[in-house]
Amino acid sequence: MGRYIRIYRELLRLNLSALLAYRSNFVNSVVASIAWGVFSLISIILLTYRTQSVFGWTREEILLLTGAYSVLIGIFHTLFSRNFERFSRLVLYGQLDAVLVKPVDTQFLVSFWLVNYAGLFRVIVGAAFIIYLLHALTITIPVSVGAVFLLFLIAGVLLLYSVWFLAATLTIWFPRLTNIVDVMYTVSGISRLPREMYQQLSWYIFLFLLPLTFIVITPVRALIGNVTPTDSIGLVSFAFILFFLSRKFWQFALRFYTSASS
Amino acid sequence: MSTYYNPLRKYLRVISGSWAEFTAYRLNFVLWRVRMVMQILVVYFLWWAIFSSHTVLFGYTQSMMLTYVLLSSIIRSIVLGTRTDEVGDVINEGNLSNFLVRPINFFRYYMARDLADKALNVLFAVAEIALLIVLLHPPVFLQADIGILFLSSIAVVMGMTLYFCVSMLLGFLGFWIPDFWAPRFLLFIIIEFFAGGFFPLDILPEPFFAVARSLPFSYLLYFPLKVYLGQVPPGSIVLEFGVGLLWVSVLCAALGIVWRKGLRAYAAERR
Numbered sequence: 001m002g003r004y005i006r007i008y009r010e011l012l013r014l015n016l017s018a019l020l021a022y023r024s025n026f027v028n029s030v031v032a033s034i035a036w037g038v039f040s041l042i043s044i045i046l047l048t049y050r051t052q053s054v055f056g057w058t059r060e061e062i063l064l065l066t067g068a069y070s071v072l073i074g075i076f077h078t079l080f081s082r083n084f085e086r087f088s089r090l091v092l093y094g095q096l097d098a099v100l101v102k103p104v105d106t107q108f109l110v111s112f113w114l115v116n117y118a119g120l121f122r123v124i125v126g127a128a129f130i131i132y133l134l135h136a137l138t139i140t141i142p143v144s145v146g147a148v149f150l151l152f153l154i155a156g157v158l159l160l161y162s163v164w165f166l167a168a169t170l171t172i173w174f175p176r177l178t179n180i181v182d183v184m185y186t187v188s189g190i191s192r193l194p195r196e197m198y199q200q201l202s203w204y205i206f207l208f209l210l211p212l213t214f215i216v217i218t219p220v221r222a223l224i225g226n227v228t229p230t231d232s233i234g235l236v237s238f239a240f241i242l243f244f245l246s247r248k249f250w251q252f253a254l255r256f257y258t259s260a261s262s
Numbered sequence: 263m264s265t266y267y268n269p270l271r272k273y274l275r276v277i278s279g280s281w282a283e284f285t286a287y288r289l290n291f292v293l294w295r296v297r298m299v300m301q302i303l304v305v306y307f308l309w310w311a312i313f314s315s316h317t318v319l320f321g322y323t324q325s326m327m328l329t330y331v332l333l334s335s336i337i338r339s340i341v342l343g344t345r346t347d348e349v350g351d352v353i354n355e356g357n358l359s360n361f362l363v364r365p366i367n368f369f370r371y372y373m374a375r376d377l378a379d380k381a382l383n384v385l386f387a388v389a390e391i392a393l394l395i396v397l398l399h400p401p402v403f404l405q406a407d408i409g410i411l412f413l414s415s416i417a418v419v420m421g422m423t424l425y426f427c428v429s430m431l432l433g434f435l436g437f438w439i440p441d442f443w444a445p446r447f448l449l450f451i452i453i454e455f456f457a458g459g460f461f462p463l464d465i466l467p468e469p470f471f472a473v474a475r476s477l478p479f480s481y482l483l484y485f486p487l488k489v490y491l492g493q494v495p496p497g498s499i500v501l502e503f504g505v506g507l508l509w510v511s512v513l514c515a516a517l518g519i520v521w522r523k524g525l526r527a528y529a530a531e532r533r
Contacts, residue, residue, distance in 0.1 A: 028444030035448050043455065046466055050320065054311050179290050183297045190304060197311045 008112060015115035029118035037070050037125035055196035064133055069192035069216045070126025072156050078119030080161055083111050084168050088178045091171045094259045107250050152219035155239045159215050162242035172253040191215040211238040273374040280378035295386045302335045320465035325401040330462055330487055332391050339383035341421040341482050345375040349433025350442050356530040405490050417486035420506045425482050427513035437524035458484030478509035
């Protein structure tokens, strides 16, 4: 474990050097990240300004959901998104060979190689919005509740990562599936709306989407004090089960890697 | 013996070549459409949920709002479906030189590519919406007035021309800026918002709506859809088309000016 922490520290340092080398690209990314975060918040504020509640969620709770989504997706973009974008290229051009021969866990290397520091600005936008909203609603959050919120947020990131990794692993069989990441961006967006909304879908589509509905809803419900055991157990169980499955699926998929373009 | 030379033939070849290129990666294309369907479904169910406790909201019945959402997917494929998003890279990588030394018009080439893109996307969008209508039985509003249908078609063509100019102008940023993806991304989000791609613009608070209507982007999606829904008063429809055409003229003129200035700045770097 200590070895992996040291490797990751080194990766953080290397990514920081790359950032300093390509400063204009970083500034572009920061501006895009902040603008997209602010834009998502403004559009949901405008959309709900004449609506008091939807499916038992008050307007303020939906805004909180959007703020928490912004924090979670910001963390996810910082740590993982760029790596998934690189993932399909690694497979398509046979560059995965260079990863496989290293004496480090391959899932770790393909998942953590790149760090997108600009994503942190999305986290800041989301966190600032949550703090503002809680202040406006005069809600005080005890430290214990804040800690539970953060733990659930981490579980949410793990769950989202596992879903993305399961999908990205398919590129081992279908190397030309380079836009699977674009689809996953849309899939992630499902988690920012109330679960009840999707219950109108046929049950098999709802079951398919069910894990995603725990990702942001559970931390937000913990924050506003109405989290149910189903929410908590659902989030943690899905996070660990899907993470376990993603590892097994990856190990299974590697048997079929042909290194075609190398 | 003289042979008849059809000047359009080369552009027809561009259309067929582009079509072949887009369909070469079928799985990727199907995934792209899956993404589109998911986006429609999320917006559709959001509005379905909001209307579950209202009969009329923001001046829209549930039927009209869901029609707006579903129809906007088809109009989006026609108006916003474009390949001009590659223009910036073509300039940045010096590939523009290929167009400058060959007997092919750069603008017509991209119009031809756009036609291929739009045709393919519209084909799928219509099939998807038909499938969603069969599966979900949404209370869709069907416009029966031929005159209104004709006017909405004209509005779509106007939107298409407008977006071609806007997207080309964004691509021309490549003449001066090497890292232009962020400005392009930001402008695209702003355009999509002010075009009414996320929701009808008239549900916005009055000041935001006024800003949105003072920009050309509302003529991309919002205006054609409002014409289709029969919500543009007959008294103002001529004025609306007039303003839209004025925007098209201004942007076409701007396109010519920026193109000429850009060519002077073009250094065919990386070539």
